Each structure stands twice: as C-alpha cells, then as structure tokens.
Amino acid sequence: MKKVWERIAGSALLPFLSFLLAFFISGFFIAFSDANVLKTVGHPGKFITTALSTVGNAYLALFQGSIFDPNLTAGHGFMRGFYPLSETIVTATPLILTGLAVALAFQSGLFNIGAQGQFIFGAIGASYVGFHFTFSPVLHVALALIAGVVCAALYGGLVGLLKARTGAHEVIVTIMLNYIAGFFILWILKTTTFLRPRRIDPIAPDVKPSAQLPHLAGADFRLHAGILIALVAAYFVWWILNRTTIGFQFRAVGANASAARTAGISVSRVTISTMALCGALAGLGGAVHVLGSQYALTADIGGSFGFDAITVALLGRAKPFGTVLAALLFGALRTGGRTMQSNTTTPLDIVLVIQALIVLFIASPTLVRFIFKVKNLKTNAAMTAKGWNG
Amino acid sequence: MSLELNAITKSFGALIANDGINLAVNDGEIHAILGENGAGKSTLMNIVYGLLQPDSGEIKVDGKVVTINEPSDALAVGIGMVHQHFMLIPVFTVLENIVLGHENTSKVGKLKLHEARERLMKIANEFGFEIDPDAYVENLPVGVQQRVEILKALVYEAKVLILDEPTAVLTPQETDELIEVMKRLRAQGTSIIFISHKLREVKAVADRITVIRRGKVVATAQPSASQEELAALMVGRPVNLMPDKNPPKVGAPILVVKDLEILDPSGRALVSDVDFEVCAGEVLAIAGVQGNGQSELAEAMVNLQSHVRGSITVGGVEIVGKSVHESLHEGIAFVPESRELNGLIGSFSIAENLILDTHREAPYTKGFALSPKAVAIRGEEQAKEFDIRYQSIQDPVSSLSGGNKQKVVVARELSRPVKLVVASQPTRGLDVGSIEFVHERILAERDAGRAVLLFSTELDEVVALADRIAVMYAGKILAIVDATVSREELGLLMAGVKK
Ligand SMILES: Nc1ncnc2c1ncn2[C@@H]1O[C@H](COP(=O)(O)OP(=O)(O)OP(=O)(O)O)[C@@H](O)[C@H]1O
Ligand SMILES: [Mg+2]
Numbered sequence: 038m039k040k041v042w043e044r045i046a047g048s049a050l051l052p053f054l055s056f057l058l059a060f061f062i063s064g065f066f067i068a069f070s071d072a073n074v075l076k077t078v079g080h081p082g083k084f085i086t087t088a089l090s091t092v093g094n095a096y097l098a099l100f101q102g103s104i105f106d107p108n109l110t111a112g113h114g115f116m117r118g119f120y121p122l123s124e125t126i127v128t129a130t131p132l133i134l135t136g137l138a139v140a141l142a143f144q145s146g147l148f149n150i151g152a153q154g155q156f157i158f159g160a161i162g163a164s165y166v167g168f169h170f171t172f173s174p175v176l177h178v179a180l181a182l183i184a185g186v187v188c189a190a191l192y193g194g195l196v197g198l199l200k201a202r203t204g205a206h207e208v209i210v211t212i213m214l215n216y217i218a219g220f221f222i223l224w225i226l227k228t229t230t231f232l233r234p235r236r237i238d239p240i241a242p243d244v245k246p247s248a249q250l251p252h253l254a255g256a257d258f259r260l261h262a263g264i265l266i267a268l269v270a271a272y273f274v275w276w277i278l279n280r281t282t283i284g285f286q287f288r289a290v291g292a293n294a295s296a297a298r299t300a301g302i303s304v305s306r307v308t309i310s311t312m313a314l315c316g317a318l319a320g321l322g323g324a325v326h327v328l329g330s331q332y333a334l335t336a337d338i339g340g341s342f343g344f345d346a347i348t349v350a351l352l353g354r355a356k357p358f359g360t361v362l363a364a365l366l367f368g369a370l371r372t373g374g375r376t377m378q379s380n381t382t383t384p385l386d387i388v389l390v391i392q393a394l395i396v397l398f399i400a401s402p403t404l405v406r407f408i409f410k411v412k413n414l415k416t417n418a419a420m421t422a423k424g425w426n427g
Numbered sequence: 428m429s430l431e432l433n434a435i436t437k438s439f440g441a442l443i444a445n446d447g448i449n450l451a452v453n454d455g456e457i458h459a460i461l462g463e464n465g466a467g468k469s470t471l472m473n474i475v476y477g478l479l480q481p482d483s484g485e486i487k488v489d490g491k492v493v494t495i496n497e498p499s500d501a502l503a504v505g506i507g508m509v510h511q512h513f514m515l516i517p518v519f520t521v522l523e524n525i526v527l528g529h530e531n532t533s534k535v536g537k538l539k540l541h542e543a544r545e546r547l548m549k550i551a552n553e554f555g556f557e558i559d560p561d562a563y564v565e566n567l568p569v570g571v572q573q574r575v576e577i578l579k580a581l582v583y584e585a586k587v588l589i590l591d592e593p594t595a596v597l598t599p600q601e602t603d604e605l606i607e608v609m610k611r612l613r614a615q616g617t618s619i620i621f622i623s624h625k626l627r628e629v630k631a632v633a634d635r636i637t638v639i640r641r642g643k644v645v646a647t648a649q650p651s652a653s654q655e656e657l658a659a660l661m662v663g664r665p666v667n668l669m670p671d672k673n674p675p676k677v678g679a680p681i682l683v684v685k686d687l688e689i690l691d692p693s694g695r696a697l698v699s700d701v702d703f704e705v706c707a708g709e710v711l712a713i714a715g716v717q718g719n720g721q722s723e724l725a726e727a728m729v730n731l732q733s734h735v736r737g738s739i740t741v742g743g744v745e746i747v748g749k750s751v752h753e754s755l756h757e758g759i760a761f762v763p764e765s766r767e768l769n770g771l772i773g774s775f776s777i778a779e780n781l782i783l784d785t786h787r788e789a790p791y792t793k794g795f796a797l798s799p800k801a802v803a804i805r806g807e808e809q810a811k812e813f814d815i816r817y818q819s820i821q822d823p824v825s826s827l828s829g830g831n832k833q834k835v836v837v838a839r840e841l842s843r844p845v846k847l848v849v850a851s852q853p854t855r856g857l858d859v860g861s862i863e864f865v866h867e868r869i870l871a872e873r874d875a876g877r878a879v880l881l882f883s884t885e886l887d888e889v890v891a892l893a894d895r896i897a898v899m900y901a902g903k904i905l906a907i908v909d910a911t912v913s914r915e916e917l918g919l920l921m922a923g924v925k926k
C-alpha cells in the first residue's frame with residue numbers, strides 16, 4: 038500500500054510543483070497588468086501592499102468562482118455556496134472525455150489533435166437522436182449517447198484507417214478533419230432537418246426531456262449525470278490499457294512499434310482501433326455536453342474542448358486518472374476565471390497565462406528540478422524521448 | 428594521466444551494483460574490465476563519466492580527488508566515454524557532431540566551424556584516423572561512427588578513454604581496426620578502460636585485467652592467462668567455451684526456401700536467388716560479414732520484410748504473404764538481431780516482455796482480459812530458468828544489464844513449442860557463462876528435433892553450433908559447406924572469394 042502511495046506522490050510531484058510555480062509567476066502578471074498597482078510604482082511600501090491585495094483578491098475570486106462562494110449562501114442555505122463547484126464539474130465533464138481521447142492516443146504513440154472534430158460529431162449524433170425521436174426516458178438517453186459515440190468513432194476511425202493504409206500522418210489528418218467538422222456543423226445547422234423552426238441563426242431544437250441527462254443535485258444545480266459517465270469512461274480506459282489484451286497491444290505499439298511488430302502485433306490494426314476508440318471517447322464528450330447541459334446544438338458547441346484536451350492529457354501525464362484531475366483543474370480555472378473577471382479588475386486572460394505556464398513547466402522538468410532542487414522528478418515516458426540504451 | 432577509484436559503492440534499491448570497488452588505471456595503459464552480465468561494469472563507468480552518482484567512494488585523477496556530477500565535469504578533467512549506443516546526430520556531418528555542445532559563433536550567431544575543422548584534422552592526423560569531416564554520419568558504417576565518437580572525446584582532450592563494449596556491434600574487420608586504434612592511442616599516452624565479453628580481444632590489447640563479480644573486484648589477471656582461466660575467474664566456475672555436440676540426428680526438411688528474392692521499397696534486390704533447406708535436428712548457420720543481406724533474410728522468415736518474392740515453407744505451410752503473427756504461429760521462434768530495436772519494449776516490465784508474442788494465449792488472456800498475475804508468475808518461472816538477474820519482475824526491462832536483456836529475448840523465444848528456431852546474433856553482449864548456456868539451449872532445441880537457422884557474424888559461434896554453414900555475400904548464398912571447413916576457407920568465402 039505504501040508503495041502505491043509513493044508511486045502516486047512521485048508522479049504527481051511534477052504537476053504539483055508546476056502548478057505552484059505557475060500561480061506564483063501569474064501573480065506578477067496580475068500585479069503588473071493592474072492599473073491601480075502601476076499607479077503606486079513610485080512608493081515601494083504602498084506598491085507591495087496594493088500588489089499583494091490585488092493578487093490576493095484575484096485568486097480569492099478564482100476560488101469563489103470555482104469551488105465555494107459564501108456570498109451565495111445567504112437566504113439559500115449553506116449548500117448553495119457550492120454552486121460554483123457544480124459549474125466547475127459541468128465544464129470539466131466534456132473535458133475529461135476529450136482529454137481521455139487524447140491520452141489514450143498518446144499511450145498508443147499517436148497524437149490525436151482531432152478530439153475537437155470528434156467531439157462535434159458526437160454532439161451532432163446525440164442531438165439528432167435527442168430531438169428527432171421519442172423513446173422512453175432511459176432508452177432515449179442511451180440511444181442518443183450511442184448515436185454520438187458511433188458517429189465520432191467512425192470519424193476517429195477514419196484517421197486510423199488513413200494512417201494504416203496510406204501512411205498519412207495523423208496530426209495532419211486530424212487537423213484537417215477538425216476544419217471539416219467545424220464547417221460541417223455550420224452547414225448541417227442550416228438544413229431543414231436540424232434548424233429549429235422559426236429561427237434563422239444556426240441552432241437546433243432542444244433535445245427532448247426524455248433524452249436529457251438527469252440532474253444529480255436537484256434543479257438548483259446544473260450538475261448532471263455526465264460526470265458519472267466521464268468517471269466510468271476514465272476507469273474503462275484504465276482497464277483497457279492495463280487489464281486487456283488489446284490495451285497491452287496499444288501500449289506495446291506506443292512504446293516501441295517495431296518491437297511490437299516483431300512480436301506479431303499488427304500495428305495497423307492497433308492504429309485503427311485506437312483512433313476509433315479515441316473518437317468514441319471524444320464523441321461521448323460531445324454527446325454528454327449536449328444531453329447534459331446545452332440541450333441544443335449550436336455552431337460553437339465544440340468551444341475549445343478538443344484543443345484544451347491536448348493540454349489536459351499532457352498535464353494528466355496521459356494517464357486516465359491524471360487526466361480526470363487535470364480536466365477538473367481546467368474546469369475550475371475556466372469557471373473561476375469568469376468570476377474573477379467580473380468581481381475584480383483582473384481579466385479572464387490571466388487564466389490562459391496560468392494554464393500556459395503550467396504546461397510550460399510540465400514540459401520542462403529540468404527547469405522545475407533546478408528551481409525546487411528535487412532530484413528524481415519523474416518525467417512522462419509517453420511524451421519524452423523514447424530512447425533508452427543498454 | 429592516471430585514474431584511481433577508491434571504494435566506489437552504488438546501489439539501486441536493494442541491489443548493490445558496485446560494492447566498494449577499487450581500481451587504478453595507470454598512465455598510458457589499456458585496462459580491461461571483465462565481468463558477468465550485471466556485474467556492475469557499466470554502472471561503474473557511468474559513475475566515472477558522471478552519468479550516475481556513487482553512494483560513496485572517491486575518484487582521483489593524477490592523485491587529486493575530483494567531483495564529477497555531470498559528463499561535462501568528466502570531460503573537464505580529461506575523461507571521455509564512448510557508449511555502446513552512439514550519441515551522434517545522424518543528419519549532421521562529422522564536424523557538426525564534433526562541435527555540438529561546444530559551438531563557437533560569431534557575433535551575429537553564425538557558426539564558426541573553421542577553427543574546429545583545423546583542430547579536428549590536426550588530431551585525426553596525430554592519431555592516424557582517416558575521416559571525412561563533411562560526411563553525414565548516417566552514411567557512415569558503424570565502425571567509422573564509433574571512430575567519430577572516439578575523435579569527439581580526443582578533440583576535447585580526453586586522456587582517459589572509456590570504451591564500454593565497443594566491439595559488440597563491430598564486424599571482425601572493424602574490431603581489428605579498433606584494436607589498432609587503441610594501440611596507437613596508448614602509444615600517444617592515452618589510458619583506456621576497455622570492457623568486452625570477448626576474451627580473445629581482451630587478451631590481444633589489455634595490459635592488465637580486473638575482474639568484477641556481483642559488484643566486487645574479485646581478481647586481477649594478466650593478459651597472458653588463458654581464455655579458460657579468465658572465463659573461470661569471471662563466472663566463478665569452469666566454463667566450457669566449446670559446447671559438446673552430439674552427432675546430429677537429421678530428420679525431414681522443416682524449412683524450405685526457394686528462389687527467394689527480397690527487394691527494398693525502391694525495387695532494388697537486397698537478397699536474391701536464395702535456396703536452402705533446414706532439416707529437423709540440424710543447425711544451419713548463415714555466416715557472412717554484416718550487411719550482406721542476412722538481416723533481411725532473417726526478417727523474411729517471419730514476414731517482417733514487405734517486398735518478398737519466392738517461397739518459404741515451414742513444415743509444408745507457405746509463409747510468404749502471411750502476417751507476422753500467423754508466421755510465428757506456424758511454429759517459428761524468432762530472436763531478432765537488435766534487442767533494443769526489435770526484441771524488447773524498454774518501458775515494459777520484464778514479465779511483460781517475456782510474453783510479448785504469446786500475450787494472446789491462455790493463461791495470460793481470458794476473453795478480453797489480461798491477467799497481470801499469470802504474466803508475473805510465468806515471468807518469474809522463466810527468469811529463474813534462464814538465470815535472469817533482476818530485482819522485481821515488474822521493473823522495466825530497461826533497468827537490466829545488457830546481457831540480461833538479451834536473456835529475456837532468448838528465454839521468451841526458446842520456451843515455446845516450435846518447429847523452427849530462427850536466431851540472429853543470439854549471444855550478442857552475453858558473458859561467457861551465458862553464451863555457454865544459450866549455446867546449450869540451442870543445441871538442445873536441435874537435439875529435440877527442431878530445425879535451427881542461426882545468423883551470426885561471430886565465427887566462433889558459427890563453428891561451435893553449426894552442422895552446415897551457408898556463407899552469404901552480396902545478397903546471395905555463395906556456398907553451403909560442412910561445419911568441418913577450415914577457418915581460412917570460411918574467411919575467404921566471407922570475403923566473396925569462391926574456389
Ligand atoms: N537504473 C537502474 N535501476 C535499477 N537497477 C539497475 C539500473 N542500472 C543498472 N541496474 C542493475 O545493476 C546491475 C549492474 O548493471 P550493469 O549495467 O552495470 O551491468 P554490466 O556489468 O554492465 O552488465 P552487462 O555485461 O550485461 O552489460 C544489474 O543487475 C542491473 O539490473
Ligand atoms: Mg554493460
């Protein structure tokens with residue numbers, strides 16, 4: 038048991054230190070981009086206190102906007118204070134699934150830049166089944182989810198097929214397919230099948246209540262069952278990778294493709310199935326996003342879930358549970374950032390700075406090691422050079 | 428320059444890889460280190476070169492204690508190292524590789540290669556190296572790449588040069604050239620620490636020999652000692668350098684190769700007109716200088732080559748056109764030439780590597796599910812049977828010493844029921860004791876009625892194991908001769924001379 042804990046602590050150390058550093062440095066950005074702080078530059082004493090209070094307020098707002106806000110409890114009871122946490126989880130849910138889509142690909146040695154497109158296809162499939170058909174509640178949700186997953190799995194599998202058959206690089210193919218998905222959704226929302234009656238802006242009808250994911254904490258909170266689906270998916274990815282034959286093959290191809298081939302593992306089959314599975318995960322994200330919180334398909338349904346997924350997977354060290362934590366962190370930064378922007382003078386963009394810095398430090402373990410003087414920082418095998426000598 | 432190591436100790440977890448090692452290398456001497464696989468030789472050298480930190484002990488250069496935290500510290504005190512796996516950038520020229528990390532630039536940042544070129548040529552002349560500074564490293568043969576590594580060390584004024592198994596990847600000719608280079612360096616006053624499992628080479632160049640066993644210095648020896656004596660010192664028991672061979676009981680043909688042609692992607696023939704048979708109960712060795720088509724021929728046996736014409740049958744079943752998995756399934760054990768590239772997955776555990784090609788089978792797989800427990804149990808059994816030295820079966824295979832890695836590959840391939848064993852360089856990097864063991868296993872496979880196709884560039888190995896020898900030259904089989912052929916004749920055939 039102790040060993041397991043040591044392993045977790047060992048692999049969480051780098052992200053944790055990067056996190057601290059990123060907040061520390063972002064503090065300077067907050068202070069030096071603030072008009073009030075800059076006014077006091079001439080008076081060192083005043084300067085320091087204003088700077089500290091500005092940074093403190095910004096981070097406090099970030100916390101209140103993402104986890105717990107005592108101001109909300111007035112008149113609504115203590116639990117209402119957790120409304121921001123519910124929002125954090127709602128934002129993180131699709132991100133967990135797209136993050137898993139990228140992480141799984143990393144484990145097979147593939148760079149899935151296409152989670153965005155796969156997410157969009159998942160959203161389209163789920164939305165169509167959700168608003169067009171009528172079924173009994175549980176069945177309807179299940180069918181809508183399946184429709185999203187299948188659409189996106191095909192879209193992702195196409196990448197694998199192209200790579201396996203023609204050698205086309207998955208990064209190029211997925212980037213192109215992201216554009217295609219982006220324009221496809223614009224077009225499909227103009228067709229009579231999808232366009233909401235009596236509307237001209239691109240928006241589809243709401244999915245029927247029978248296809249909506251149930252709320253988990255009552256009608257006051259947007260928290261929905263999608264998070265449970267995402268957690269199950271994370272466990273599923275872990276199980277696939279570590280406890281199944283196909284996962285063994287995924288990891289083998291990811292770690293040393295030519296040794297895997299020599300041992301009789303079909304690299305092209307692994308490539309196709311990985312990409313299909315990644316598509317399915319990202320598509321599940323899209324489906325959950327539509328059925329759980331958006332209800333209506335819009336042209337910008339994808340947001341940046343598919344792109345942030347790359348960062349999230351990187352931060353989560355391409356491990357399923359790491360990805361969950363990273364996605365929750367990103368969800369918190371995003372929702373908290375909005376509160377920070379409205380309650381303080383610090384702009385939302387600082388959140389991007391924080392995110393970028395975290396990734397920067399994760400990607401340069403030598404720097405973090407140097408700053409904190411820690412010796413054996415674990416770096417990520419999936420993402421650093423694969424060389425090893427004997 | 429003299430180098431002295433005092434009581435160097437280094438452990439990895441519970442394993443003591445170096446246990447109070449004392450070693451003195453005198454000015455201008457070639458000091459050989461002998462030791463079993465996993466004895467701690469590379470660990471010791473990595474400590475001297477600053478790649479690892481010792482737990483305790485001190486390093487003295489010319490009598491003064493030095494601290495070496497990084498390779499740059501080692502270079503600063505005049506210690507250079509050539510790794511078994513070269514640290515060169517293939518798409519750079521020789522000169523660019525040599526200045527790498529020590530670039531001199533003009534004010535606007537333009538590389539100033541002029542001085543470096545002069546310096547390189549001066550040193551190359553001084554030591555009698557022939558080298559084209561503008562050749563791209565990827566186009567150079569392995570032996571020449573190694574010389575670039577040595578030059579790199581010399582350009583930065585290494586006075587002690589560490590060579591860790593430099594000959595493992597060289598052809599016999601390249602090895603002879605390296606030995607000449609080493610002698611020339613010694614004559615110029617450079618000290619060399621030389622690690623090799625090939626006793627013949629050690630005897631040929633070493634001035635003194637230190638023997639390490641399980642992390643401790645157990646003996647020093649003179650190069651005049653016989654190979655048998657040296658082998659016994661290393662392993663701690665008498666070693667049979669020439670395996671005892673029963674007369675072959677040759678059965679029906681198992682592997683039949685007809686009109687085989689292997690093309691590269693551009694359609695050029697790498698191997699052509701190859702016809703041969705291997706029968707049950709015999710060893711056919713394919714000898715030849717590296718790069719004459721043996722690697723491609725070996726890979727074609729399990730369909731790892733994509734452009735193959737002709738026919739390969741195993742037990743009457745056509746192999747050409749099948750997938751790798753199907754070919755292996757027809758009853759072929761395949762030991763690939765390079766364990767690092769094709770044999771092992773470095774980040775996978777020892778246990779996982781031991782089932783790399785059988786992971787789909789029971790008891791490891793049930794339905795979709797893979798049982799880590801069954802994998803671990805099997806791993807421990809096999810590791811024990813093949814004397815693989817490890818700490819935990821769950822450790823990544825990359826933490827094993829070179830020879831133990833090779834044993835993982837051999838163990839995996841030789842413990843499946845097969846009809847045909849295809850083994851390329853099966854003892855590369857192994858110590859004499861392990862070579863004896865692997866040779867016995869291969870002969871046991873033969874005596875159990877399997878066909879064995881052996882690819883080896885080691886003449887000693889070919890002569891020790893083969894019943895018949897096919898010599899490859901320029902992609903063709905020049906001749907198939909009986910194993911009783913003289914070494915001279917074999918040498919001539921390998922050079923392409925047919926009587
Ligand atoms: N980074 C590491 N972590 C854990 N164990 C290690 C590590 N490096 C080496 N070892 C262990 O230390 C021992 C000595 O290894 P070393 O590589 O020095 O052997 P060697 O004498 O060079 O053997 P070979 O002749 O096979 O190359 C081995 O048992 C090896 O498994
Ligand atoms: Mg070694």
